[in-house]
Amino acid sequence: MERCAVRGIGQTKHDTAREDVSIAGLVREAAQRALDDAGYGWSDIDAVVLGKAPDMFEGVMMPELYLADALGATGKPLLRVHTAGSVGGSTAVVAAHHVQSGLYERVLTVAFEKQSESNAMWALAPKIPFQPTLVAGAGGYFAPHIREYIRRAGAPDHIGIEVAVKDRLNALKNPYAHLRMPDISFEKVAESPMLWDPIRFLECCPSSDGACAMVLTNEKNSRKDSAWVHGTAVRSEPLGMAGRDEVNPRAGVDCAKDLYGQAGITDPRDQIDVIEMYVPFSWYEPMWLENLGFAPHGTGWQDTDKGVTALDGALPVNPSGGVLSSNPIGASGMVRFGEAAQQVRGRAGDYQVELKTGKALGHAYGGGSQFFSMWVVGRDKPE
Amino acid sequence: MRDVAVVSFAQSPSVRREPARNEVEILMPVVAEAVERSKIKDRIGFTCSGSCDYLAGQPFAFVWGLEAIGAWPPIRESHVETDGAWALYEAWVLLQEGEIDAALVYGFGKSSPGSLRDVLALQLDPYYLTPLWIDSISMAALQARALLDAGKATEQDMAEVAARSRKDARGNPNAQIAKDQSADDILSEPYIASPLRRSDCAPISDGAAAVVLAAGDAARAATSRPAWIRGIDHRVEPHYPGVRDLTTSPSTAKAAEAAGASRDKIDVAELLAPFTHQELILRDALGLAKPNGTKINPSGGALAANPMMAAGLIRIGEAASRIMSGDADRALAHATSGPCLQQNLVAVLEGE
Numbered sequence: 251m252e253r254c255a256v257r258g259i260g261q262t263k264h265d266t267a268r269e270d271v272s273i274a275g276l277v278r279e280a281a282q283r284a285l286d287d288a289g290y291g292w293s294d295i296d297a298v299v300l301g302k303a304p305d306m307f308e309g310v311m312m313p314e315l316y317l318a319d320a321l322g323a324t325g326k327p328l329l330r331v332h333t334a335g336s337v338g339g340s341t342a343v344v345a346a347h348h349v350q351s352g353l354y355e356r357v358l359t360v361a362f363e364k365q366s367e368s369n370a371m372w373a374l375a376p377k378i379p380f381q382p383t384l385v386a387g388a389g390g391y392f393a394p395h396i397r398e399y400i401r402r403a404g405a406p407d408h409i410g411i412e413v414a415v416k417d418r419l420n421a422l423k424n425p426y427a428h429l430r431m432p433d434i435s436f437e438k439v440a441e442s443p444m445l446w447d448p449i450r451f452l453e454c455c456p457s458s459d460g461a462c463a464m465v466l467t468n469e470k471n472s473r474k475d476s477a478w479v480h481g482t483a484v485r486s487e488p489l490g491m492a493g494r495d496e497v498n499p500r501a502g503v504d505c506a507k508d509l510y511g512q513a514g515i516t517d518p519r520d521q522i523d524v525i526e527m528y529v530p531f532s533w534y535e536p537m538w539l540e541n542l543g544f545a546p547h548g549t550g551w552q553d554t555d556k557g558v559t560a561l562d563g564a565l566p567v568n569p570s571g572g573v574l575s576s577n578p579i580g581a582s583g584m585v586r587f588g589e590a591a592q593q594v595r596g597r598a599g600d601y602q603v604e605l606k607t608g609k610a611l612g613h614a615y616g617g618g619s620q621f622f623s624m625w626v627v628g629r630d631k632p633e
Numbered sequence: 634m635r636d637v638a639v640v641s642f643a644q645s646p647s648v649r650r651e652p653a654r655n656e657v658e659i660l661m662p663v664v665a666e667a668v669e670r671s672k673i674k675d676r677i678g679f680t681c682s683g684s685c686d687y688l689a690g691q692p693f694a695f696v697w698g699l700e701a702i703g704a705w706p707p708i709r710e711s712h713v714e715t716d717g718a719w720a721l722y723e724a725w726v727l728l729q730e731g732e733i734d735a736a737l738v739y740g741f742g743k744s745s746p747g748s749l750r751d752v753l754a755l756q757l758d759p760y761y762l763t764p765l766w767i768d769s770i771s772m773a774a775l776q777a778r779a780l781l782d783a784g785k786a787t788e789q790d791m792a793e794v795a796a797r798s799r800k801d802a803r804g805n806p807n808a809q810i811a812k813d814q815s816a817d818d819i820l821s822e823p824y825i826a827s828p829l830r831r832s833d834c835a836p837i838s839d840g841a842a843a844v845v846l847a848a849g850d851a852a853r854a855a856t857s858r859p860a861w862i863r864g865i866d867h868r869v870e871p872h873y874p875g876v877r878d879l880t881t882s883p884s885t886a887k888a889a890e891a892a893g894a895s896r897d898k899i900d901v902a903e904l905l906a907p908f909t910h911q912e913l914i915l916r917d918a919l920g921l922a923k924p925n926g927t928k929i930n931p932s933g934g935a936l937a938a939n940p941m942m943a944a945g946l947i948r949i950g951e952a953a954s955r956i957m958s959g960d961a962d963r964a965l966a967h968a969t970s971g972p973c974l975q976q977n978l979v980a981v982l983e984g985e
Contacts, residue, residue, distance in 0.1 A: 304692035501707035
């Protein structure tokens with residue numbers, strides 16, 4: 251297998267409505283920044299891999315066709331990936347395979363969502379004949395899972411609030427973040443309206459317009475400041491299977507196990523410096539800490555409570571501000587993957603964490619906690 | 634390049650309207666048949682599918698597809714929001730790495746819930762083209778007109794493609810339209826979007842298809858005569874019809890070159906041409922304008938059955954079936970996506 255390196259990363263300023271750009275303008279902004287970072291022009295790219303979540307979010311069917319021109323894809327392979335909310339991550343995984351297979355040397359991968367073109371909550375709540383309607387938006391779907399986590403772990407009510415405050419404070423250091431709330435406080439989150447018990451308004455991710463892009467290369471085309479891919483993994487499980495554990499999904503556990511095996515990680519808590527994790531509702535931080543093997547079952551919330559996951563903690567989670575601060579859905583996974591790579595490159599600016607092992611985890615999930623994609627990136631070249 | 638082959642293929646019959654079964658119910662028996670036939674279920678290490686939310690009119694159509702295949706324990710899986718032929722490409726890329734030995738690929742689509750020609754207008758640039766509501770047939774008609782005006786084809790040529798395809802489809806039990814109709818009869822039909830007549834257009838279909846890919850020994854364990862993929866490549870062209878020469882298909886030519894299509898004689902070519910004139914454009918791009926012994930679309934092609942998101946994968950499956958049965962030694966399969974053949978994939982398959 252060829253080694254794969256992350257040579258360039260770019261993202262847009264995320265916002266409620268990027269009315270200054272078209273959809274093409276949005277993806278172009280991220281892609282151009284990734285190319286600039288890589289020191290490449292459009293003609294240096296061999297293939298383009300594009301990801302985004304449901305097409306109904308913008309009302310454009312198979313938008314890769316319309317975006318071919320903006321992505322400089324003429325005459326090249328252009329592959330479109332869609333795996334629900336995990337898509338930003340799985341798109342990067344597919345792009346990495348394009349390099350690792352030895353088929354391509356320089357691949358541009360891009361993920362985006364321009365949610366202001368439609369209403370994401372209702373796009374996720376379709377009325378299908380002869381099927382019960384789901385619920386109004388993702389929060390209504392995930393709230394019972396969170397309640398069950400709280401019951402199992404015996405976690406106190408304030409944990410979700412702490413995550414929300416931490417991530418919004420981190421976002422103040424990130425110039426690309428959508429939500430910037432300098433006056434964020436425990437009281438402010440606690441007093442915000444309860445939307446889907448126990449999820450308060452300020453414990454939810456925003457709806458964002460945004461895009462992220464990366465240039466992945468083989469070893470020959472890597473540079474000194476490239477991040478290295480140490481492992482990639484994806485896992486999926488059925489939504490409707492009776493008896494599956496939505497709180498601690500086996501797909502997430504299996505995905506992490508596969509990933510750690512590839513990256514030579516036996517104790518993730520010791521061997522990973524920083525996690526960029528997909529946390530669309532605050533309580534998912536402790537839930538995924540357990541699912542990913544960073545904390546024993548029922549104890550993830552204690553890490554949050556003790557400040558372990560803070561920017562200056564022993565295991566920083568979402569130093570960029572995470573999905574709670576910017577959520578262009580289809581791009582959110584790739585933003586996690588890209589932020590993890592920026593950390594090991596030492597390029598995370600004001601939210602750079604201290605590197606020990608020089609390894610970071612990028613994580614994304616989607617659907618009804620059933621699609622997972624992850625990668626481990628490192629400062630050093632893998633064995 | 635690692636040797637990877639198509640080792641089994643299954644498809645549903647294509648029908649104009651499947652009222653009683655949803656997409657998943659159409660898909661389930663097809664996947665079961667392809668996996669069963671491959672005899673290597675336990676070696677499948679990756680699953681990849683192609684479908685499109687806009688056909689059924691609901692987000693996450695593929696999530697329900699996942700229910701159909703029994704993804705437990707959790708599986709390594711991916712999905713492309715386009716024809717299953719591109720899902721096959723993604724699986725083929727992964728197989729090149731050597732970690733897994735076999736992959737399941739499927740594509741499915743139910744076009745009957747909506748007005749397909751209008752739904753496909755949503756594939757266009759949302760700012761400048763979709764608001765004009767150029768439906769897919771009118772868009773193809775512009776291309777056909779350009780071809781006629783360039784003197785590269787006649788309406789007679791187009792009618793002959795339609796007549797041949799529907800006639801050959803009589804040997805295809807999964808075809809939706811199969812009949813013996815002369816080119817002259819077709820030329821007497823009225824235009825539905827000049828210069829296209831009803832017979833120049835693919836039918837609207839509901840259907841699904843599945844393929845099992847396997848590498849090396851796994852392929853040999855699955856079947857006595859695997860259809861080895863000797864080359865596969867895909868390319869895209871600009872979106873705006875005004876910046877393309879619609880009478881040619883440079884992306885098909887480039888993909889065919891990368892796939893090594895012209896290295897030897899091709900016995901069978903299965904081309905995804907939803908409109909008669911598009912077959913002529915594709916054959917020109919592939920050096921098959923005069924077939925010289927190459928059988929074109931013996932299944933009847935998309936003009937006989939066109940389940941969106943499966944039709945390209947079916948071309949690969951049909952081509953592979955001819956190899957696996959020993960009827961052909963070397964076959965070419967083609968898939969397309971987007972308006973006026975914007976994106977094209979070419980695979981070259983061989984027996985041993």
